[in-house]
Structure formats: C-alpha cells, structure tokens
Amino acid sequence: SQQGEEDPQALSIQEGENATMNCSYKTSINNLQWYRQNSGRGLVHLILIRSNEREKHSGRLRVTLDTSKKSSSLLITASRAADTASYFCATARAGKSTFGDGTTLTVKP
Amino acid sequence: EPEVTQTPSHQVTQMGQEVILRCVPISNHLYFYWYRQILGQKVEFLVSFYNNEISEKSEIFDDQFSVERPDGSNFTLKIRSTKLEDSAMYFCASSEYEGDTEAFFGQGTRLTVV
Numbered sequence: 013s014q015q016g017e018e019d020p021q022a023l024s025i026q027e028g029e030n031a032t033m034n035c036s037y038k039t040s041i042n043n044l045q046w047y048r049q050n051s052g053r054g055l056v057h058l059i060l061i062r063s064n065e066r067e068k069h070s071g072r073l074r075v076t077l078d079t080s081k082k083s084s085s086l087l088i089t090a091s092r093a094a095d096t097a098s099y100f101c102a103t104a105r106a107g108k109s110t111f112g113d114g115t116t117l118t119v120k121p
Numbered sequence: 122e123p124e125v126t127q128t129p130s131h132q133v134t135q136m137g138q139e140v141i142l143r144c145v146p147i148s149n150h151l152y153f154y155w156y157r158q159i160l161g162q163k164v165e166f167l168v169s170f171y172n173n174e175i176s177e178k179s180e181i182f183d184d185q186f187s188v189e190r191p192d193g194s195n196f197t198l199k200i201r202s203t204k205l206e207d208s209a210m211y212f213c214a215s216s217e218y219e220g221d222t223e224a225f226f227g228q229g230t231r232l233t234v235v
Contacts (some may be wrong), residue, residue, distance in 0.1 A: 045223065053228070053229075054226060054228035054229045055164070055212060055229075057223060065165075066167065100163070100164065102164075104224065107169055107171075107216060107218075107224075108166050108169055109154075109156075109166065109224055110166065111163050111164040112163060
C-alpha cells in the first residue's frame with residue numbers, strides 16, 4: 013500500500029452510528045495526523061498522535077496508532093450529518109507531511 | 122487562535138501567465154510548506170522552506186515554481202508560466218519545529234488556469 017493510504021475509500025452510515033477509518037503507511041514516522049476536508053474547502057486538523065503514543069482521544073474522536081503494523085485508525089463516535097466530509101491521514105517525517113487518498117464519509121440524517 | 126491565512130481564495134488566470142499565491146504563516150513558526158491538491162486527488166507535497174531557503178522539494182516543484190519569504194510575514198509561491206494542469210487547490214502550511222509537531226494549514230487558494 014502507499015504511504016498514508018486510507019480505507020475504506022468511501023463510507024456511508026446513519027446518524028448516530030460510529031465510523032471507523034483506517035490508514036496504513038510504509039516508512040518510519042515522527043507523528044501521524046488526521047485531517048478533515050469539506051468538499052472543495054481547506055484542511056482542518058483533527059488530531060496528532062506521536063510515534064510513541066498508542067491511543068489518543070479528542071471529543072468524539074479516537075485515534076489509535078500501531079507502529080509495528082504501520083497503521084492507524086480514526087473512530088468517530090455518535091456521528092452527525094455535519095461529520096460528512098473527506099478524512100485524510102498524513103504521516104510526518106522531518107516536517108514533511110505525506111497524505112493518503114482519503115476516506116469520504118457520508119452521514120445520513 | 123492563530124491561523125495560517127492565504128490570499129486570494131480563488132485565482133483565475135490565463136495559460137502562460139505568472140501567478141503569485143500568498144500566505145501568512147503563524148508568526149512564531151519557522152518552517153513553511155506548500156502543498157497542492159488537484160481536484161479529486163490527494164494532497165501532494167511541493168516544497169518546504171526554512172531559514173530562507175528550500176529544505177526539500179518534490180519532483181512536481183520544477184523550474185516553473187519558486188518560493189520566497191519577501192518580508193518577515195509573507196511566504197509566496199510563484200508559478201512562472203501557468204499550464205492547464207496547474208489548476209488545483211494550493212495549501213500553505215507552517216510549523217514551529219520540523220519534527221514532532223503539528224503543521225497548521227491555510228484554507229487554500231483555488232487556482233484555475235484557463
């Protein structure tokens with residue numbers, strides 16, 4: 013898989029359900045970040061997890077990092093229609109971020 | 122909350138024209154970046170800049186591109202002779218340190234080359 017590759021590519025759920033997105037990467041990293049992007053808009057930083065951390069929470073977001081498997085997951089709990097967006101993971105090494113293709117999440121009201 | 126600002130939000134230009142995209146990074150940040158996102162594709166790294174020089178650039182960042190920090194606050198990306206395939210969203214980002222830190226992204230400039 014490519015550096016910072018997410019799966020699934022698209023996810024459609026009902027409001028109130030949980031959404032899980034996964035990201036895999038190839039090389040060693042300093043940290044991994046998750047971003048959200050509404051259609052045609054800018055990148056909104058969601059959460060940063062460092063290479064020595066395994067799990068991090070922020071509100072309804074939970075991110076895990078498994079450096080042995082070179083993978084991360086983003087869980088959005090109790091989803092809302094407003095969570096509809098594309099979600100990208102980005103691995104950072106020496107300051108440079110490498111983005112995946114993203115997961116397009118649709119939350120139906 | 123401090124933020125990275127980019128201007129303009131949308132730029133339309135004729136093929137072959139020069140464009141300058143402007144960014145104001147967060148004031149105490151030292152590392153600056155440009156990324157590009159062609160419609161429907163992933164965000165791609167273009168260039169990183171530190172201490173008034175390019176520290177890394179991708180193969181996309183050819184001789185048509187240049188970056189400059191003309192004063193203490195602005196960070197610009199210039200495309201000398203635009204091509205249709207330069208149409209994309211261009212994101213500026215800045216970070217306080219190079220390594221273990223969050224990069225803050227601007228809202229982007231949508232460049233349309235006609």
